[in-house]
Amino acid sequence: MKLYLNATSPYARFVRVVALEKGLKPELVWVDPWSNDPALLAVNPALRVPALETDAGLCLSESMLIALHLEQEGATPQLLPxxxxxxxxxxxxxxxxxxxxxxxxxxxxxxxxxxxxxxxxxxxxxxxxxxxxxxxxxxxxxxxxxxxxxxxxxxxxxxxxxxxxxxxxxxxxxxxxxxxxxxxxxxxxxxxxxx
Ligand SMILES: N[C@@H](CCC(=O)N[C@@H](CS)C(=O)NCC(=O)O)C(=O)O
CATH class of the missing domain: 1.20.1050.10 (Glutathione S-transferase Yfyf (Class Pi); Chain A, domain 2)
Structure with missing residues (x-):
């Protein structure tokens, strides 16, 4: 799993916090969403962070959807009981x-x-x-x-x-x-x- 992020995005931080709480350790890929970075474009056509590349090679965007994915990936604690x-x-x-x-x-x-x-x-x-x-x-x-x-x-x-x-x-x-x-x-x- 690879998480594309920057250090000032509240959306990316939320996803990172969820990953840590679930005991998941995605590889962190630091990008500048404002610089038309081709690496980010390849995983999110909207050129925004966060984006998550799953182990199966699917690229997810939108922080709340990524959080729902992480909730399924890690068994505990349940963050959406x-x-x-x-x-x-x-x-x-x-x-x-x-x-x-x-x-x-x-x-x-x-x-x-x-x-x-x-x-x-x-x-x-x-x-x-x-x-x-x-x-x-x-x-x-x-x-x-x-x-x-x-x-x-x-x-x-x-x-x-x-x-x-x-x-x-x-x-x-x-x-x-x-x-x-x-x-x-x-x-x-x-x-x-x-x-
Ligand atoms: N609705 C999106 C918002 C993501 C977002 O706006 N991210 C900002 C950084 S905080 C960004 O990448 N902006 C670059 C741009 O809009 O081009 C989410 O929840 O993930």
Whole structure:
């Protein structure tokens, strides 16, 4: 198994965290998704990380789909238990929505300047971040269990700290911050810190 990734992608970090939690060790192939790297193009026509080349030679893209594949590959721990499936999928949706809103804010600012935050789409992205944080704080107790949803939310929150620190989410959402601190102590998070 080969995982194509870079060190700042929240999507790639989520997949890496899942692999580590499942005890899987894909070979890591470091690429720059913005440089039209032919090696990445060969495994993902969308030229995005993460991409996973399976041992059978199939190339998977989209972080949540790769995570589902890894969940099947490693027997334990179960990160998408059948009896909790819909709750976990709901959390995954919130985590992915938060990641998308944060990542697209960062990329839009990079290409168009920070005034883009005042555009209609910019405002919607920032509102999505606020609404999702409020919802997660309200539901913080549901995050206790280790699963694909809680891992994705924890990575999304760390991406906010990394790229949008001015939001100061820890100050405004203390239960969420307490919970995330414990997850950040896990080896899977420590060894994949954004850089
Ligand atoms: N929906 C995708 C998003 C992946 C994504 O946007 N990755 C970024 C890096 S964080 C990327 O490779 N961007 C390069 C590009 O869009 O050309 C997923 O969940 O994997």
């Amino acid at each position: 059948k009896e909790m499936q819909d709750q976990v999928l709901q959390l995954m949706g919130w985590g992915q929505g938060l990641t998308d809103a944060a990542f697209n804010t960062v990329i839009a600012r990079k290409h168009q300047g920070s005034a883009v935050d005042q555009s209609e789409l910019g405002k919607r992205r920032l509102a999505a971040i606020t609404h999702t944080l409020q919802q997660l704080e309200h539901q913080a107790a549901r995050l206790e269990q280790l699963n694909l949803g809680s891992l994705l939310v924890a990575v999304a929150l760390d991406y906010l700290s990394f790229r949008l620190p001015e939001i100061q989410w820890q100050k405004h959402y203390p239960m969420l911050a307490d919970w995330q601190q414990t997850l950040l102590q896990r080896d899977s998070f420590k060894s994949t810190a954004f850089a």
